[in-house]
Amino acid sequence: MSVVVYKCPHCGASLTFDADRQRWECKFCLGTFDKQTLEAYLASQKETNPDLEKPEEPEQVSAEEHVHEQVDEEFNRNARAYRCPDCGAEIVTDATTAATFCVFCHNPTIIPARLSGEYRPSQVIPFKISKEAAQKAFLNWCKRKPLVPPDFKSKPQLEKITGMYVPFWLYDCSVSATLRANAQKIRRWRSGNYEHTETKYYELYRDGDMSFAGIPADGSSKMEDKTMDLLEPYDYSQMVHFDMSYLSGYLAEKYDVDKEGVWPRVKEKVANDAVAQLMTTAKGYDAVQVTHQEVRIKSRKAHYTLLPVWMLMYKHGDKKYLFAMNGQTGKVVGKLPISIKRAIAWFCGIAAAVFTILFIASGVYYL
Amino acid sequence: MRKLFVVTLLVLSLLLGTLPAFGLDTELKVYDYADLFTEEEERELRKWAQKIASEKKMDVVLVTTEDTLGKSSMAYADDFFDYNGFGYGPDYDGVLLLINMDIREVWISTTGRGITAFTDAAIDDILDEMELPLSNDQFYTAARIFLKKAEYYASHGFQKAAYHIPGLLFISFIVAGLAVLGMAAQNKTMKTTTPATYLVGDSFRLRDNRDIYIRTAVTKRSISSSSGSGSGGSSTHRSSSGRSHGGGGRKF
Numbered sequence: 001m002s003v004v005v006y007k008c009p010h011c012g013a014s015l016t017f018d019a020d021r022q023r024w025e026c027k028f029c030l031g032t033f034d035k036q037t038l039e040a041y042l043a044s045q046k047e048t049n050p051d052l053e054k055p056e057e058p059e060q061v062s063a064e065e066h067v068h069e070q071v072d073e074e075f076n077r078n079a080r081a082y083r084c085p086d087c088g089a090e091i092v093t094d095a096t097t098a099a100t101f102c103v104f105c106h107n108p109t110i111i112p113a114r115l116s117g118e119y120r121p122s123q124v125i126p127f128k129i130s131k132e133a134a135q136k137a138f139l140n141w142c143k144r145k146p147l148v149p150p151d152f153k154s155k156p157q158l159e160k161i162t163g164m165y166v167p168f169w170l171y172d173c174s175v176s177a178t179l180r181a182n183a184q185k186i187r188r189w190r191s192g193n194y195e196h197t198e199t200k201y202y203e204l205y206r207d208g209d210m211s212f213a214g215i216p217a218d219g220s221s222k223m224e225d226k227t228m229d230l231l232e233p234y235d236y237s238q239m240v241h242f243d244m245s246y247l248s249g250y251l252a253e254k255y256d257v258d259k260e261g262v263w264p265r266v267k268e269k270v271a272n273d274a275v276a277q278l279m280t281t282a283k284g285y286d287a288v289q290v291t292h293q294e295v296r297i298k299s300r301k302a303h304y305t306l307l308p309v310w311m312l313m314y315k316h317g318d319k320k321y322l323f324a325m326n327g328q329t330g331k332v333v334g335k336l337p338i339s340i341k342r343a344i345a346w347f348c349g350i351a352a353a354v355f356t357i358l359f360i361a362s363g364v365y366y367l
Numbered sequence: 368m369r370k371l372f373v374v375t376l377l378v379l380s381l382l383l384g385t386l387p388a389f390g391l392d393t394e395l396k397v398y399d400y401a402d403l404f405t406e407e408e409e410r411e412l413r414k415w416a417q418k419i420a421s422e423k424k425m426d427v428v429l430v431t432t433e434d435t436l437g438k439s440s441m442a443y444a445d446d447f448f449d450y451n452g453f454g455y456g457p458d459y460d461g462v463l464l465l466i467n468m469d470i471r472e473v474w475i476s477t478t479g480r481g482i483t484a485f486t487d488a489a490i491d492d493i494l495d496e497m498e499l500p501l502s503n504d505q506f507y508t509a510a511r512i513f514l515k516k517a518e519y520y521a522s523h524g525f526q527k528a529a530y531h532i533p534g535l536l537f538i539s540f541i542v543a544g545l546a547v548l549g550m551a552a553q554n555k556t557m558k559t560t561t562p563a564t565y566l567v568g569d570s571f572r573l574r575d576n577r578d579i580y581i582r583t584a585v586t587k588r589s590i591s592s593s594s595g596s597g598s599g600g601s602s603t604h605r606s607s608s609g610r611s612h613g614g615g616g617r618k619f
Contacts (some may be wrong), residue, residue, distance in 0.1 A: 210567070277566060
């Protein structure tokens with residue numbers, strides 16, 4: 001089984017993708033390369049060393065894996081071993097890992113077999129936020145939150161922040177939606193000693209077609225769906241055709257929930273969005289109650305896409321906190337610990353201040 | 368403009384500060400110029416008035432006179448209170464009873480919190496009780512009735528205000544609780560997509576868009592007017608010093 005390491009055309013050290021400059025960088029000779037240069041170099045390498053051009057047929061790969069599984073089922077169910085082309089050490093990975101690092105020489109390593117055939121993503125959004133920027137963004141996010149324990153943001157833990165390409169299914173759907181609703185317009189006025197309330201009752205009918213593009217759902221069972229949903233939205237205009245070289249220097253996963261597996265989640269999102277869209281046309285009412293709704297999916301198409309996520313496991317006290325950051329926009333997702341002491345202090349302070357103001361304003365204090 | 372304001376404030380504070388200096392000892396509370404009470408009676412009334420005043424933080428003053436210097440009972444009572452520096456706190460809380468022997472009239476003047484504690488209804492009640500002894504020249508009895516009633520209404524006002532404190536506490540806790548909940552919510556991440564995020568720009572087409580009017584219903588509700596009912600109101604007027612007073616009186 002083989003892996004790919006992208007080599008620097010100058011010195012032969014490994015290359016990583018630099019999010020700040022959107023170029024490939026050699027940490028050893030400090031050379032940087034754009035996509036064309038890298039592709040030209042790879043093409044020339046293929047001529048001299050045909051071994052690099054490898055897409056071993058996925059069928060064969062899975063067959064081989066199958067044999068392994070029978071030999072040592074327990075271990076192989078979750079772990080796979082590869083050999084690092086640089087130092088020869090064994091790289092042990094999860095069954096879903098598509099890009100990782102060699103634990104010995106720390107070379108970025110990509111496993112093409114997990115990125116080909118049905119596992120070949122059609123598109124990728126490359127990292128836009130560098131590790132340093134991600135750490136800074138995280139600190140900023142914690143900063144102005146009054147209830148975060150003061151000792152929460154420690155630098156050493158931030159070092160463990162990891163960039164990962166998470167497998168997503170982006171669904172394009174075209175739907176037709178119907179809804180019926182009761183609506184009221186309410187008018188109040190006074191005449192003499194009476195208050196009049198006039199309620200006008202309406203029945204609303206809406207029926208419309210619309211299309212949604214790129215509704216995301218993560219295809220990795222390791223990732224919590226809720227967390228991944230909160231990372232949205234990604235800016236799809238920066239999406240590029242998939243190329244393995246973007247993965248160099250990051251972790252990557254392949255999907256283990258296929259497009260049918262995520263469809264129920266996507267369908268629910270689509271249905272909610274479609275009804276909400278229809279409701280935007282019911283304006284000018286004081287109250288609207290939907291009595292009937294129906295959403296029909298006319299067509300759907302899923303695109304397998306890798307989206308960039310920074311992951312950070314944070315230990316505070318005995319508890320672990322997981323944070324995820326949109327590797328493109330920098331939006332941070334996660335639950336920060338709450339300092340009870342600070343919460344009580346704020347509560348008492350605000351209550352005392354409000355009470356004092358009300359007390360003085362009402363003149364009760366003088367009694 | 369600012370300077371003018373400061374000067375005005377200075378002059379005002381000087382004036383107000385010196386006001387009591389022109390007057391008399393405000394701690395006596397009973398000023399029997401018409402000589403209607405005996406020494407003994409005066410001492411009893413004084414002790415009682417002082418007790419009510421210090422307990423309720425509301426001045427209680429009794430004045431009798433045979434000469435109002437040409438003023439009406441109302442003006443004399445108000446001015447006696449204002450220019451002699453009576454009253455507790457920034458609003459000069461207090462109540463004054465004037466027995467005007469010149470025209471045989473009794474007048475109750477209220478100030479500050481006294482206005483709210485002694486509503487028009489309360490003043491009528493006091494005057495009703497005092498009318499008979501006054502017309503029989505039983506001035507000591509009338510004065511005792513006044514003090515007894517004053518104590519009652521002042522406490523009543525006190526209880527009414529103290530009644531607000533749990534309410535204020537409740538509001539404070541609610542506000543503080545909501546604020547802290549808001550802060551706690553900041554420690555979680557909010558959704559940043561809207562239903563329109565993934566909608567393809569111009570793909571929305573409405574095939575059916577009907578708003579059908581069904582019917583109209585009108586209900587009417589009578590609004591009870593708030594004035595003149597119960598013990599609610601206290602009518603007020605301005606005295607020559609510019610302060611606001613409540614009060615009422617009648618002949619005996």
